[in-house]
Amino acid sequence: MSDAPTVKLAIEESEDQINARKYLTPECLSVALLASSNLLGKTPLNEAVDELSRQTAAVNRGDMTRAEDMLVAQAHTLDALFTHLASRALSAKHMGGLESYMRLALKAQNQARATLQTLGELKAPKQIAFVKQANIGNQVQVNNGIQEKPARTRKTKKVQNELLEVEHVERLDTRAKGAAGGAGPAVATLGTKHRTAKLRG
Structure with a gap:
């Protein structure tokens, strides 16, 4: 075909x-x-x-030469407009006229500022930095890099309660006889006749 x-x-x-x-x-x-x-x-x-x-x-x-020239001219025009409106506000005979003209004057002033700010950004553009994301919260972390397995936590040896035993193989025997210590020579074990006939359980 x-x-x-x-x-x-x-x-x-x-x-x-x-x-x-x-x-x-x-x-x-x-x-x-x-x-x-x-x-x-x-x-x-x-x-x-x-x-x-x-x-x-x-x-x-x-x-951007033409655009920069235009922004400079517009900033001057807005500044002149601000001056004119502010002058009209100060010469107003009533509070309503003063507030209206002053509000317009401040708007023109703000536009002149924004125009100059735009001109500055054209002359010196902002540097944009790209960074890896790392969101850290309460025990939460996001890494967009190489994935690694979490390290195993070591098992902590449970601490034994050694108050009732001297060593792990020796248990406290309340019925065992103890020798008198050297620190208290006046204290000795009881004689046979002072002991109770019945041992407490």
Whole structure:
């Protein structure tokens, strides 16, 4: 049985599909917004799209100069906005106006701080350290390394109660006669006539 020839079908895009893909790029969407805000003036839209494409390509290459410049400019703008709103708050004649303007001023100040923080992270990215997991709890430890068998614990010899015996083979006999010790010469064993007739059991 012979192999069937492989047929490759070329998928051709229509003009509408090409335009849709082009118009939905981030560069085109940004230019459309700038044009509707009359910020481009008489600049041709195609030229604006090409400029944004060049800036995007530079970022993809790792050149963050344009992004850093933008963050610095935005931080200055937010700082100016904070100054303006704080001035309006201090000149307000009513407490409600003072609180409203001051709240907006502090929001602008916080955004300026966050913008500068982002700029600092671009200039000096944080180092990420990857470490092995070790969760230690109450007698629980998780090691993701080489698995080792736990060491066998030594069996501790049970301590005998030696209060009632001198050696393990000698038991205390309450009926046995004991010799008088040298430490107390006045104490001696009882004579026969002083002993009780009946031995206690």
